[in-house]
Amino acid sequence: MARLFVAKLLLQLASGLAALSLCSGIAFNPCAPLTPVSRGDSFPLGLVLIPSVNASVLANLTESYGGMCNTTFQDYLIKNYKARIAIYNLRVDRLQVLRMPYADIIFSMVNATPPTLALAAFRANVTSQPIYIASGDTAQTFGAGFMVSTSLLLRIEEGTLRYLQWYDLTCNECGGATSQLCIHSSQGGIKACATPLDNCTCTTNGVANSSCSFDDERFDVCSTAINAAWLGTDRSLAVFRTGPQVQRLNAYSITSLFNAARSKFESLKNYVYTSVSESWSAVNSDTQSQYVDFWGGG
Ligand SMILES: *[C@@H]1O[C@H](CO)[C@@H](O)[C@H](O)[C@H]1NC(C)=O
Ligand SMILES: *[C@@H]1O[C@H](CO)[C@@H](O)[C@H](O)[C@H]1NC(C)=O
Ligand SMILES: *[C@@H]1O[C@H](CO)[C@@H](O)[C@H](O)[C@H]1NC(C)=O
Ligand SMILES: *[C@@H]1O[C@H](CO)[C@@H](O)[C@H](O)[C@H]1NC(C)=O
Ligand SMILES: *[C@@H]1O[C@H](CO)[C@@H](O)[C@H](O)[C@H]1NC(C)=O
Ligand SMILES: *[C@@H]1O[C@H](CO)[C@@H](O)[C@H](O)[C@H]1NC(C)=O
Numbered sequence: 001m002a003r004l005f006v007a008k009l010l011l012q013l014a015s016g017l018a019a020l021s022l023c024s025g026i027a028f029n030p031c032a033p034l035t036p037v038s039r040g041d042s043f044p045l046g047l048v049l050i051p052s053v054n055a056s057v058l059a060n061l062t063e064s065y066g067g068m069c070n071t072t073f074q075d076y077l078i079k080n081y082k083a084r085i086a087i088y089n090l091r092v093d094r095l096q097v098l099r100m101p102y103a104d105i106i107f108s109m110v111n112a113t114p115p116t117l118a119l120a121a122f123r124a125n126v127t128s129q130p131i132y133i134a135s136g137d138t139a140q141t142f143g144a145g146f147m148v149s150t151s152l153l154l155r156i157e158e159g160t161l162r163y164l165q166w167y168d169l170t171c172n173e174c175g176g177a178t179s180q181l182c183i184h185s186s187q188g189g190i191k192a193c194a195t196p197l198d199n200c201t202c203t204t205n206g207v208a209n210s211s212c213s214f215d216d217e218r219f220d221v222c223s224t225a226i227n228a229a230w231l232g233t234d235r236s237l238a239v240f241r242t243g244p245q246v247q248r249l250n251a252y253s254i255t256s257l258f259n260a261a262r263s264k265f266e267s268l269k270n271y272v273y274t275s276v277s278e279s280w281s282a283v284n285s286d287t288q289s290q291y292v293d294f295w296g297g298g
Pocket of ligand 6: 204209210211212213216
């Protein structure tokens with residue numbers, strides 16, 4: 001049941017992306033023109049998930065081209081990369097966590113070559129740098145695994161969105177920049193800790209468990225949390241409080257600000273993969289079987 005729901009959701013998300021520009025009537029449209037906002041207003045934001053993309057392809061996401069809301073570029077990313085989109089409705093100057101469920105992450109990556117998943121946030125013609133939220137390819141991202149959390153700062157001047165910026169979490173929690181669990185997104189200038197690939201598979205000690213599903217609760221640790229906070233001023237020049245609050249904290253505290261008791265990394269500071277490519281193969285083979293099940297059965 002839960003799995004079907006995700007399948008439907010992904011379909012809706014995919015068709016939502018294709019139709020965004022035509023759908024000015026949809027309730028929360030991240031491509032709607034920007035109007036000056038005040039604290040507490042609702043604020044739609046889009047997150048695009050793009051498997052296997054080389055960040056240089058996303059050079060097209062410039063403001064003058066209309067960013068992710070350029071339909072030509074949307075169609076190109078859908079057709080060539082199977083890009084998907086998720087839409088969130090935020091409240092201006094609230095701290096919020098946008099959660100990307102593991103099933104949405106992993107089913108976007110089935111057979112992805114190279115096995116990476118990039119994510120960018122967008123609203124109207126403003127787009128963030130792309131970052132990687134999942135990787136089985138150490139050549140591109142240094143560390144491997146499923147990113148636990150990252151922080152997005154929405155920078156607003158006099159009520160109008162100017163920038164969507166990632167806040168570097170430095171990987172202190174998982175042993176620093178050289179940790180095998182530290183995913184580097186050089187184009188976005190950030191590093192963030194990941195859950196090991198081996199914790200996100202139905203295979204234990206080489207044996208696949210056929211009654212296990214990526215919708216099971218134990219895969220909640222494999223989801224990614226995007227912590228959103230606001231910087232700058234609203235349309236009446238009131239200064240936002242949530243962004244400075246995040247900037248004052250170090251990476252440990254940010255994680256605990258948004259997530260209750262994430263002490264999971266204590267045991268992982270010296271984590272070493274036996275073989276990232278073998279670990280990724282196990283994840284991918286589980287994904288293939290569940291994916292066929294999920295699309296074939298619908
Ligand atoms: C990404 O594309 C750029 C420009 O085409 C190229 O120089 C670079 O090697 C590519 N990176 C990877 C990891 O394929
Ligand atoms: C920009 O997007 C177009 C499709 O809209 C694509 O053909 C082109 O290759 C992209 N540019 C780069 C640098 O990838
Ligand atoms: C981006 O969109 C805003 C309106 O939402 C417009 O004022 C601005 O000129 C656009 N930027 C570029 C570079 O076209
Ligand atoms: C959309 O992006 C393409 C490149 O991908 C660019 O050539 C085109 O001019 C853009 N369209 C608009 C309306 O900015
Ligand atoms: C990964 O799995 C191991 C063994 O099941 C467990 O001890 C560890 O806490 C898990 N780590 C995370 C980050 O979920
Ligand atoms: C197989 O997966 C199910 C559902 O996640 C779990 O309840 C069961 O304990 C697993 N069996 C083994 C042998 O790991």
